[in-house]
Amino acid sequence: MPEPGPSPMQSSLPAAAARPRLPAVPGLPFRPRPPAPETPQAAPADLPAPAAPPIPERGHGEALERIMAGPSGLGTASLHWARRPELSADLSALPAPPALPEPPQPPAAAAAEGRPIPGLYHHPVPEPDPVRVAEVSRRIKRWAVDEVEAYPPEWEDQFDGFSVGRYMVACHPDAPTLDHLMVATRLMVAENVVDDCYCEDHGGSPVGLGGRLLLAHTALDPLHTTGEYAPAWAETLLSDAPRRSYRSAMEYFLQVATPSQADRYRHDMARLHMGYLAEAAWAQTDYVPQVAEYLAMRQFNNFRPCPTITDTVGGYELPADLHALPAMQRVIALAGNATTIANDLYSYTKELDSPGMHLNLPVVIAEREGLSAKEAYLKAVEVHNDLMYAFEAAAAELAASCPDPRVLRFLKGVATWVDGNHYWHMTNTYRYSLPDFW
Ligand SMILES: CC(C)=CCC/C(C)=C(\C)COP(=O)(O)OP(=O)(O)O
Numbered sequence: 292m293p294e295p296g297p298s299p300m301q302s303s304l305p306a307a308a309a310r311p312r313l314p315a316v317p318g319l320p321f322r323p324r325p326p327a328p329e330t331p332q333a334a335p336a337d338l339p340a341p342a343a344p345p346i347p348e349r350g351h352g353e354a355l356e357r358i359m360a361g362p363s364g365l366g367t368a369s370l371h372w373a374r375r376p377e378l379s380a381d382l383s384a385l386p387a388p389p390a391l392p393e394p395p396q397p398p399a400a401a402a403a404e405g406r407p408i409p410g411l412y413h414h415p416v417p418e419p420d421p422v423r424v425a426e427v428s429r430r431i432k433r434w435a436v437d438e439v440e441a442y443p444p445e446w447e448d449q450f451d452g453f454s455v456g457r458y459m460v461a462c463h464p465d466a467p468t469l470d471h472l473m474v475a476t477r478l479m480v481a482e483n484v485v486d487d488c489y490c491e492d493h494g495g496s497p498v499g500l501g502g503r504l505l506l507a508h509t510a511l512d513p514l515h516t517t518g519e520y521a522p523a524w525a526e527t528l529l530s531d532a533p534r535r536s537y538r539s540a541m542e543y544f545l546q547v548a549t550p551s552q553a554d555r556y557r558h559d560m561a562r563l564h565m566g567y568l569a570e571a572a573w574a575q576t577d578y579v580p581q582v583a584e585y586l587a588m589r590q591f592n593n594f595r596p597c598p599t600i601t602d603t604v605g606g607y608e609l610p611a612d613l614h615a616l617p618a619m620q621r622v623i624a625l626a627g628n629a630t631t632i633a634n635d636l637y638s639y640t641k642e643l644d645s646p647g648m649h650l651n652l653p654v655v656i657a658e659r660e661g662l663s664a665k666e667a668y669l670k671a672v673e674v675h676n677d678l679m680y681a682f683e684a685a686a687a688e689l690a691a692s693c694p695d696p697r698v699l700r701f702l703k704g705v706a707t708w709v710d711g712n713h714y715w716h717m718t719n720t721y722r723y724s725l726p727d728f729w
């Protein structure tokens with residue numbers, strides 16, 4: 292994982308944006324929303340998260356409230372994690388229960404600090420269950436060290452500082468078992484190992500990136516070839532940490548994903564790799580893209596592969612035809628874009644400190660629109676907020692027009708992932724710090 296942030300959070304200004312400025316979705320009624328509440332909802336039980344907690348006013352009207360409450364109606368009980376009695380029991384009653392060791396002291400308790408970016412529209416989340424966080428953290432380290440040798444010993448602090456257990460528990464509170472959570476956690480680590488070791492400052496470079504990414508992609512989307520060449524290809528999958536990580540994480544994912552969920556993931560990862568390549572090509576020629584070009588690149592170099600496995604991690608399936616709906620694709624793209632621009636904002640100071648010019652939205656706005664660093668940063672906050680409003684409006688519209696319980700649960704899962712992602716960035720003071728703009 293890349294360098295930790297150099298300093299603690301600095302701001303003490305209010306957390307949430309006051310209100311959207313723009314009707315986010317052309318042609319759709321826009322509903323202004325109040326600021327997000329500052330107080331998190333009640334903490335969830337370990338498994339699963341609490342049944343239909345009171346929904347803070349998020350301002351999307353009835354439709355999104357319904358998303359957040361989860362599926363309802365005849366025949367939907369098996370889709371609703373909060374209503375499944377076997378999931379309401381303690382760990383020992385779960386299918387394939389994980390053998391929990393002595394629960395360590397919850398690391399989340401100490402680490403969950405940090406302040407939101409002033410004016411950033413977001414929703415607070417319940418503190419992730421510390422028992423789950425501790426156990427996922429323990430298991431992921433064993434996987435990274437013993438199973439795939441994802442990082443050398445000298446990167447251990449950075450691996451720990453990444454706090455991936457806290458990240459994934461916050462983003463997937465409805466995961467029915469720890470094994471489901473581990474599926475998301477391994478993929479998250481593998482995705483970051485590839486980014487760090489191939490693209491960024493842990494040995495990465497734009498030079499030769501296409502060849503490395505393509506071969507790594509075959510760990511997700513395997514080569515079908517002749518008997519003569521198959522063994523040589525299989526060997527390549529073990530030849531470096533990125534490929535070992537992808538290969539193993541995908542193997543676990545395939546144990547719980549349906550074929551169409553696996554195909555969806557491969558497609559999202561191909562998108563991601565295309566985004567990495569555009570970023571690298573621009574770096575090689577010192578090209579600073581126009582803002583719209585940057586946003587297009589960042590729609591691909593994006594968190595999208597993470598929220599789109601929310602159904603697999605939740606133990607159900609959004610069928611391919613519902614996933615492919617243009618309205619669903621818009622929701623997913625907007626969610627991915629909002630979460631990724633949130634990363635640009637939280638990682639701004641870290642990236643300023645990295646060698647060369649590291650593109651992120653504030654940097655590109657400053658360069659291309661002739662704004663000061665502060666003006667550009669504040670404008671990037673507005674872009675983020677508009678993406679969030681558009682995401683929520685699109686989700687509410689889809690929930691109203693297609694109230695299939697699987698659609699509703701998926702929309703809720705994506706919204707929860709967005710919120711968990713914000714929580715993780717905000718609280719990861721090891722890795723990120725805010726600029727001194729307020
Ligand atoms: C987890 C995943 C699919 C990541 C792919 C893209 C990616 C690494 C990000 C969206 C995070 O952006 P960035 O590379 O800027 O990360 P840091 O700012 O270094 O945390």
Ligand SMILES: [Mg+2]
Pocket residue numbers: 634635638639642651
């Ligand atoms: Mg970043």
